[in-house]
Amino acid sequence: MRLVYLGKEYEEPLPLSYAEKPITDKGIQGARLMLKEANQAGNFVGHSFELEEAILPLDGDVVAKAKELLAKGERFIIADLEPADLLAVADLPEAKDALIMNIRSSATSLRQEQCRVNVFHIIPDYAMRADAIAQYLIWKKWPRWFVIRRDSPQDQDFLAQVKRSAGRFGGKVVEDKVYDLPPGARNLDSGHQQIQAQIPMVTEAAPDHDVVWVINSDDDFGDYLLYRTYLPRPVVGTQGMQAIAWDKSYTESGAMHFQNAIPRIAKRQPVERDYTAWLGFRALADSAMKSGTTTPQEVRAYMLSDQFKLEGFKGQAMSFRTWDHQMRQPIVLGGGTRVPVSTSPQEGFLHPTNVTDTLGFDQPETKCKFK
Amino acid sequence: MTRIALAAISAAALLAFATPSFAATPMIFVSNEKDNTITVLNADTLEQIKTVKVARRPRGIVVSPDGKELFVAAGDGDIMDVVDIGTLEVTRQLESGPDPELMALSPKGEIIYIANEDDSLVTIMDVKSGDILAEVPVGVEPEGMGVSPDGKFTVATSESTSMAHVIDTASNKLIANVLVDSRPREAKFTPDGKELWVSSEVGGTISVIDPKTWKVTQKISFEVPGVRPEQLQPVGMDFTKDGKLVFVPLGPSNRVAVIDVASKEVKEYILVGQRPWHGEMSADGKKFYVANGLTNDLTVIDVESLKAEKSVPVGRLPWGVAVTPLPQ
Numbered sequence: 001m002r003l004v005y006l007g008k009e010y011e012e013p014l015p016l017s018y019a020e021k022p023i024t025d026k027g028i029q030g031a032r033l034m035l036k037e038a039n040q041a042g043n044f045v046g047h048s049f050e051l052e053e054a055i056l057p058l059d060g061d062v063v064a065k066a067k068e069l070l071a072k073g074e075r076f077i078i079a080d081l082e083p084a085d086l087l088a089v090a091d092l093p094e095a096k097d098a099l100i101m102n103i104r105s106s107a108t109s110l111r112q113e114q115c116r117v118n119v120f121h122i123i124p125d126y127a128m129r130a131d132a133i134a135q136y137l138i139w140k141k142w143p144r145w146f147v148i149r150r151d152s153p154q155d156q157d158f159l160a161q162v163k164r165s166a167g168r169f170g171g172k173v174v175e176d177k178v179y180d181l182p183p184g185a186r187n188l189d190s191g192h193q194q195i196q197a198q199i200p201m202v203t204e205a206a207p208d209h210d211v212v213w214v215i216n217s218d219d220d221f222g223d224y225l226l227y228r229t230y231l232p233r234p235v236v237g238t239q240g241m242q243a244i245a246w247d248k249s250y251t252e253s254g255a256m257h258f259q260n261a262i263p264r265i266a267k268r269q270p271v272e273r274d275y276t277a278w279l280g281f282r283a284l285a286d287s288a289m290k291s292g293t294t295t296p297q298e299v300r301a302y303m304l305s306d307q308f309k310l311e312g313f314k315g316q317a318m319s320f321r322t323w324d325h326q327m328r329q330p331i332v333l334g335g336g337t338r339v340p341v342s343t344s345p346q347e348g349f350l351h352p353t354n355v356t357d358t359l360g361f362d363q364p365e366t367k368c369k370f371k
Numbered sequence: 372m373t374r375i376a377l378a379a380i381s382a383a384a385l386l387a388f389a390t391p392s393f394a395a396t397p398m399i400f401v402s403n404e405k406d407n408t409i410t411v412l413n414a415d416t417l418e419q420i421k422t423v424k425v426a427r428r429p430r431g432i433v434v435s436p437d438g439k440e441l442f443v444a445a446g447d448g449d450i451m452d453v454v455d456i457g458t459l460e461v462t463r464q465l466e467s468g469p470d471p472e473l474m475a476l477s478p479k480g481e482i483i484y485i486a487n488e489d490d491s492l493v494t495i496m497d498v499k500s501g502d503i504l505a506e507v508p509v510g511v512e513p514e515g516m517g518v519s520p521d522g523k524f525t526v527a528t529s530e531s532t533s534m535a536h537v538i539d540t541a542s543n544k545l546i547a548n549v550l551v552d553s554r555p556r557e558a559k560f561t562p563d564g565k566e567l568w569v570s571s572e573v574g575g576t577i578s579v580i581d582p583k584t585w586k587v588t589q590k591i592s593f594e595v596p597g598v599r600p601e602q603l604q605p606v607g608m609d610f611t612k613d614g615k616l617v618f619v620p621l622g623p624s625n626r627v628a629v630i631d632v633a634s635k636e637v638k639e640y641i642l643v644g645q646r647p648w649h650g651e652m653s654a655d656g657k658k659f660y661v662a663n664g665l666t667n668d669l670t671v672i673d674v675e676s677l678k679a680e681k682s683v684p685v686g687r688l689p690w691g692v693a694v695t696p697l698p699q
Binding site: 037040041044045254256257260286289290309310311315316317354355 | 488491510511529530531550552575601
């Protein structure tokens with residue numbers, strides 16, 4: 001079985017801490033690990049796997065590259081792409097029978113109005129993330145949320161999902177405040193003194209709230225809120241306690257295997273995209289091995305069948321929602337703490353068929369219509 | 372007269388305290404993953420005899436066939452502690468390799484097979500000397516180990532690769548690799564050696580494998596009204612002495628399934644404590660003991676009536692159970 005890792009060197013937000021090195025190989029390291037593991041497994045049953053790495057420079061033409069790969073017969077694509085590029089590739093006529101694993105974008109539109117029948121979403125979307133945090137806050141009886149955010153398209157998407165979660169689970173967004181101080185430089189000697197004075201002022205006027213929900217995809221101020229708000233309040237969202245598919249603190253259900261394996265090849269700790277790339281590859285490799293076939297049609301049929309039960313260190317089988325191809329999965333609540341806070345779905349949030357479907361868009365709510 | 376008798380007893384008690392010997396007491400051992408201890412219970416009275424401190428994160432435990440030693444896989448200690456059952460002290464350690472979780476002994480107890488998750492290896496070790504006899508590469512994240520009753524085959528499950536790997540113990544070479552459902556945990560042969568059973572925790576099934584062909588002949592799944600299917604996760608498996616029934620703790624569903632080995636039908640689901648993963652049959656085969664991870668206790672099930680009779684407290688996050696054999 002041949003797979004392609006198709007990516008682009010997008011500009012990534014710099015970590016807020018000057019001491020934290022930007023990571024330039026997120027994702028691909030997870031795919032490389034799975035290549036090794038899939039061949040280790042495949043060796044025993046007569047399957048082999050190859051991975052072509054096609055990571056283009058920022059000004060590279062993803063569509064041209066995709067056409068070239070598809071013309072060569074490649075059909076299994078791990079897509080480390082932003083929504084516009086992802087859709088451009090998915091909409092190519094020659095990609096019609098391809099299987100494209102979205103390991104990067106949490107944009108909810110990709111699972112809703114912009115869903116595509118040849119795209120499978122490994123990474124949770126903002127709706128799942130918001131629901132994962134919201135369930136925990138409701139369980140804690142902290143229903144009043146003060147949102148403070150930037151205004152990028154990702155931030156607006158997350159905000160809409162936070163409001164949706166509030167409506168679903170009985171929370172309330174008591175205020176939606178856009179933080180408009182420009183980010184500026186990351187490293188300033190004695191810079192903390194100004195921040196320490198600014199944050200209480202920014203948070204002072206908010207109505208009564210139980211938590212501060214920060215939405216800052218560019219990671220340029222969110223961490224400043226922790227321990228500095230006017231009232232002593234926990235911080236959740238894109239900083240503070242986060243809802244993520246993988247966290248460096250997560251160790252349960254065999255997770256230490258992945259925590260140990262990535263540093264051996266990448267010389268750094270795993271990040272979420274390493275996990276989604278690993279899992280996306282694994283979904284394809286497992287389906288090929290268990291169904292005994294490598295044609296896109298049959299792998300696809302197996303992946304969407306009841307037999308498909310993917311293991312990925314979450315203590316339960318993962319599978320795809322047939323209505324939007326989102327992978328159903330438990331979500332870790334961590335991100336800033338040395339041990340995870342919890343895993344959602346939370347106890348008590350019920351669902352007639354699968355409790356993980358309490359996270360994100362369930363079948364009755366979906367706006368996805370596969371053509 | 373009474374006074375003299377009492378004095379004699381207390382002298383005996385003192386003497387026993389000075390050089391304790393538990394060899395004659397039938398015992399149950401429970402590994403407490405969180406406490407880094409082994410709880411030792413008197414199997415007749417269910418009273419605690421001792422709590423033995425061991426290396427970090429004890430999980431898999433197994434008693435030697437002669438009843439003299441208890442082997443404890445300490446995953447976070449990267450070591451295997453050996454407890455002398457006569458004194459209930461850790462007397463030696465075996466270099467198990469990193470993160471040992473489960474192990475199995477050869478029928479006579481002279482060889483131990485250890486799954487090393489990190490290195491995707493099965494380590495085959497001489498029990499007496501601790502010498503490594505062989506290392507067999509298997510799939511990613513090996514976990515469960517099972518030896519056939521005649522000692523000819525050893526099976527390792529690999530959690531990430533979803534396979535049962537069969538090792539020929541004469542050559543220490545892999546002779547078969549059987550694909551099973553997701554996250555296989557334990558591998559056990561029926562007492563007559565005619566079937567190999569492999570539990571798949573995330574797949575929610577048990578695969579029954581024919582050792583003549585090493586092919587899956589049947590899959591057993593579980594169903595309890597009102598319990599979500601993803602909570603029915605088989606982990607441990609223990610056959611009754613007559614080989615007619617198997618007891619399967621089902622993790623998050625808080626139940627133990629009892630399967631009829633001949634028909635492969637589930638006869639009963641017995642409610643126990645929270646998150647049972649492993650258990651063990653009593654030496655006389657009349658009781659099944661199961662460790663409840665989240666409620667910190669051990670439930671005793673009567674094998675004849677299939678009723679949970681009693682639960683007794685053990686340490687925190689109890690994981691594995693082992694018992695001393697009947698006196699020989």
